[in-house]
Amino acid sequence: xxxxxxxxxxxxxxxxxxxxxxxxxxxxxxxxxxxxxxxxxxxxxxxxxxxxxxxxxxxxxxxxxxxxxxxxxxxxxxxxxxxxxxxxxxxxxxxxxxxxxxxxxxxxxxxxxxxxxxxxxxxxxxxxxxxxxxxxxxxxxxxxxxxxxxxxxxxxxxxxxxxxxxxxxxxxxxxxxxxxxxxxxxxxxxxxxxxxxxxxxxxxxxxxxxxxxxxxxxxxxxxxxxxxxxxxxxxxxxxxxxxxxxxxxxxxxxxxxxxxxxxxxxxxxxxxxxxxxxxxxxxxxxxxxxxxxxxxxxxxxxxxxxxxxxxxxxxxxxxxxxxxxxxxxxxxxxxxxxxxxxxxxxxxxxxxxxxxxxxxxxxxxxxxxxxxxxxxxxxxxxxxxxxxxxxxxxxxxxxxxxxxxxxxxxxxxxxxxxxxxxxxxxxxxxxxxxxxxxxxxxxxxxxxxxxxxxxxxxxxxxxxxxxxxxxxxxxxxxxxxxxxxxxxxxxxxxxxxxxxxxxxxxxxxxxxxxxxxxxxxxxxxxxxxxxxxxxxxxxxxxxxxxxxxxxxxxxxxxxxxxxxxxxxxxxxxxxxxxxxxxxxxxxxxxxxxxx
Amino acid sequence: xxxxxxxxxxxxxxxxxxxxxxxxxxxxxxxxxxxxxxxxxxxxxxxxxxxxxxxxxxxxxxxxxxxxxxxxxxxxxxxxxxxxxxxxxxxxxxxxxxxxxxxxxxxxxxxxxxxxxxxxxxxxxxxxxxxxxxxxxxxxxxxxxxxxxxxxxxxxxxxxxxxxxxxxxxxxxxxxxxxxxxxxxxxxxxxxxxxxxxxxxxxxxxxxxxxxxxxxxxxxxxxxxxxxxxxxxxxxx
Numbered sequence: 001x002x003x004x005x006x007x008x009x010x011x012x013x014x015x016x017x018x019x020x021x022x023x024x025x026x027x028x029x030x031x032x033x034x035x036x037x038x039x040x041x042x043x044x045x046x047x048x049x050x051x052x053x054x055x056x057x058x059x060x061x062x063x064x065x066x067x068x069x070x071x072x073x074x075x076x077x078x079x080x081x082x083x084x085x086x087x088x089x090x091x092x093x094x095x096x097x098x099x100x101x102x103x104x105x106x107x108x109x110x111x112x113x114x115x116x117x118x119x120x121x122x123x124x125x126x127x128x129x130x131x132x133x134x135x136x137x138x139x140x141x142x143x144x145x146x147x148x149x150x151x152x153x154x155x156x157x158x159x160x161x162x163x164x165x166x167x168x169x170x171x172x173x174x175x176x177x178x179x180x181x182x183x184x185x186x187x188x189x190x191x192x193x194x195x196x197x198x199x200x201x202x203x204x205x206x207x208x209x210x211x212x213x214x215x216x217x218x219x220x221x222x223x224x225x226x227x228x229x230x231x232x233x234x235x236x237x238x239x240x241x242x243x244x245x246x247x248x249x250x251x252x253x254x255x256x257x258x259x260x261x262x263x264x265x266x267x268x269x270x271x272x273x274x275x276x277x278x279x280x281x282x283x284x285x286x287x288x289x290x291x292x293x294x295x296x297x298x299x300x301x302x303x304x305x306x307x308x309x310x311x312x313x314x315x316x317x318x319x320x321x322x323x324x325x326x327x328x329x330x331x332x333x334x335x336x337x338x339x340x341x342x343x344x345x346x347x348x349x350x351x352x353x354x355x356x357x358x359x360x361x362x363x364x365x366x367x368x369x370x371x372x373x374x375x376x377x378x379x380x381x382x383x384x385x386x387x388x389x390x391x392x393x394x395x396x397x398x399x400x401x402x403x404x405x406x407x408x409x410x411x412x413x414x415x416x417x418x419x420x421x422x423x424x425x426x427x428x429x430x431x432x433x434x435x436x437x438x439x440x441x442x443x444x445x446x447x448x449x450x451x452x453x454x455x456x457x458x459x460x461x462x463x464x465x466x467x468x469x470x471x472x473x474x475x476x477x478x479x480x481x482x483x484x485x486x487x488x489x490x491x492x493x494x495x496x497x498x499x500x501x502x503x504x505x506x507x508x509x510x511x512x513x514x515x516x517x518x519x520x521x522x523x524x525x526x527x528x529x530x531x532x533x534x535x536x537x538x539x540x541x542x543x544x545x546x547x548x549x550x551x552x553x554x555x556x557x558x559x560x561x562x563x564x565x566x567x568x569x570x571x572x573x574x575x576x577x578x579x580x581x582x583x584x585x586x587x588x589x590x591x592x593x594x595x
Numbered sequence: 596x597x598x599x600x601x602x603x604x605x606x607x608x609x610x611x612x613x614x615x616x617x618x619x620x621x622x623x624x625x626x627x628x629x630x631x632x633x634x635x636x637x638x639x640x641x642x643x644x645x646x647x648x649x650x651x652x653x654x655x656x657x658x659x660x661x662x663x664x665x666x667x668x669x670x671x672x673x674x675x676x677x678x679x680x681x682x683x684x685x686x687x688x689x690x691x692x693x694x695x696x697x698x699x700x701x702x703x704x705x706x707x708x709x710x711x712x713x714x715x716x717x718x719x720x721x722x723x724x725x726x727x728x729x730x731x732x733x734x735x736x737x738x739x740x741x742x743x744x745x746x747x748x749x750x751x752x753x754x755x756x757x758x759x760x761x762x763x764x765x766x767x768x769x770x771x772x773x774x775x776x777x778x779x780x781x782x783x784x785x786x787x788x789x790x791x792x793x794x795x796x797x798x799x800x801x802x803x804x805x806x807x808x809x810x811x812x813x814x815x816x817x818x819x820x821x822x823x824x825x826x827x828x829x830x831x832x
Contacts, residue, residue, distance in 0.1 A: 040667065040670075041792075041796075043667060044667065044670055044671065044674070044787075044792050045789055045792055047631060047671070047787070048674075048786045048787045048788065048789070048792075049789070051786065052786060054611075075786075078786070078788050079786060079788045079789055080788050080789035080790040080793075081789065084789075088793070093789050093790065093793060094793075533626075533627050
């Protein structure tokens with residue numbers, strides 16, 4: 001694997017996946033733990049980074065001038081923040097996903113810096129790290145680790161955003177077979193204006209079984225190769241200090257040694273890169289929300305209206321509870337996912353990472369907005385940082401995979417397992433005895449999806465602490481209902497389910513909330529067992545969240561039942577169709593007359 | 596001349612934390628509260644590392660007296676450039692009652708043991724504001740002292756010092772070995788960068804007990820009560 005991972009201390013992990021939650025990884029209990037040494041190390045590493053961000057980062061100035069000052073950038077390089085996960089042998093810090101997530105809690109305090117660093121190391125150079133050969137790593141990683149070279153990830157094009165497989169940039173092999181010539185243009189490239197090393201994705205002609213095909217390949221491209229032009233920096237709503245621009249490639253010569261992985265294997269590499277970068281959004285958002293809670297509560301405690309401080313009013317209190325709950329869930333999910341990713345054997349956590357991203361980006365957006373609301377008019381001015389946090393957060397549901405696309409990914413991956421079981425049985429159905437076939441399918445799915453409602457969470461040998469038992473039971477109920485819901489959906493729609501976005505959206509939301517419930521139960525159980533300070537508060541947060549998620553999940557699943565009166569989808573689609581056909585709101589004005 | 600400098604570093608409650616008095620008024624709340632290296636100690640470490648970088652001294656040894664957690668503070672000094680650390684293990688009641696007199700005895704003993712040419716300390720700690728350890732250490736060793744230093748330069752076996760005093764600046768020249776305490780404007784401490792923190796893991800920290808150095812840490816002082824300052828009344832404009 002590409003990083004030197006530390007072995008984690010796991011005691012008798014409980015396997016949930018086989019019994020019921022077919023989409024969740026094994027070993028979500030106990031909550032991942034790191035050794036004492038690593039805890040000490042994290043404290044050491046966090047201290048100078050926190051100090052730097054509080055003393056030497058002027059976020060207001062970065063936002064105002066839409067640029068990160070060179071001294072600040074140099075400070076970040078000196079701290080070692082450009083090569084957090086690059087192995088030590090190549091000049092990086094060689095730190096784990098867990099520590100990377102922890103550092104991102106602090107880095108996220110400035111959105112522009114966070115995106116600049118993430119574009120560089122979470123995606124820009126990741127391709128070399130996970131799919132590059134030894135020669136490429138030796139050649140490029142050291143300068144990227146020190147920050148002497150900055151990296152960028154070049155996939156998106158004017159005509160290809162979410163539909164990444166449709167990119168048109170082309171790489172043609174030269175006559176002498178020693179170079180590829182890249183032609184095309186890319187947009188929305190973070191660090192595009194200052195990157196020295198770019199991971200560029202382009203179509204290449206490959207021969208598969210004698211047939212010529214057009215497949216995407218990944219290339220390490222140096223600006224020094226010539227032929228690359230950067231457009232002017234985009235004028236953005238938020239993360240204004242992060243450089244975003246167009247890049248055009250005009251016969252850029254790239255040596256064949258710079259192909260990453262196999263020719264034609266670029267799309268898979270792109271997806272792996274993007275999947276591996278997502279998990280840290282959970283800790284980034286949690287870090288930001290925790291900071292906002294401090295800033296906002298200061299105000300709420302001192303500002304008085306009607307002779308009471310704001311913190312005494314219910315609707316204000318609700319906002320703080322919501323921020324605390326969100327931070328708690330995001331932390332729990334992020335570090336659960338990071339802990340799983342750090343386990344030796346490099347398991348594929350792309351599904352979990354996607355769920356963390358969707359939850360955190362949307363939760364973060366709501367929380368910054370509510371934090372601004374507490375400050376009222378003051379929050380709306382540039383004298384306070386809240387409006388900048390709001391603007392910086394708006395990008396989160398958009399980049400790194402739009403939340404719409406990720407929901408599709410979450411659902412379809414999640415349903416793959418269930419689908420496999422059904423496929424076999426569909427053949428039976430075609431033969432004849434439909435009733436019997438359905439019965440067999442139901443039974444099989446129900447058993448394998450834990451209709452007996454026992455995930456091993458509760459009871460004598462349960463892994464969840466008794467004070468969380470009710471919440472664990474609610475999770476079990478959700479899982480069980482989910483199993484039969486999915487079964488009936490697959491039966492109802494078959495393969496056409498991929499086009500039913502409104503259905504899939506709800507399935508994804510249930511999955512995300514079930515993962516979130518699992519994460520908080522796992523974390524809170526550990527906190528109680530080892531007696532962490534304020535674990536009672538954690539139990540309160542966990543139970544509150546699970547209660548809320550339980551009802552939400554049930555509602556969504558009720559809406560997914562056949563002919564559910566709670567489901568407005570058919571009408572929603574009708575409305576949308578009429579509006580979109582006319583490209584306008586079509587009602588007659590209420591003041592119009594016909595007589 | 597050994598070319599060895601001893602730097603004292605103290606683990607204190609972080610300057611940004613809002614201090615709260617314990618309900619039983621015996622002290623302040625330290626449990627779960629953020630701690631870091633005393634800012635004046637940071638300046639002392641920075642000065643020592645600078646001297647080493649200028650090749651005027653050969654080795655920087657960071658010393659801290661306190662419980663297990665004091666090792667974190669030593670690690671920070673190592674990450675800033677100190678070569679090795681000595682942790683003098685004092686915990687529990689002994690630690691609560693640890694003050695400048697005992698610490699200066701410990702530092703004096705270590706200075707002799709390590710054959711130190713120079714002792715660099717912060718002028719005072721931000722938790723107790725005693726401003727005594729440097730002075731007492733020099734007295735115990737019968738060494739010259741340069742306190743409140745805002746400029747330090749080595750000249751052969753002598754030290755030129757500028758001291759910040761109430762009336763302005765005082766220029767003195769003292770012999771070595773000596774004790775210097777750092778004031779705010781002596782330098783701007785460097786960040787312990789993450790790569791240096793990783794490298795510092797390989798540097799050694801040795802743990803000793805006060806008894807090993809022949810020092811009795813029993814306190815001559817007893818804290819009777821700790822209370823918050825009176826609430827400030829609103830002013831009138």
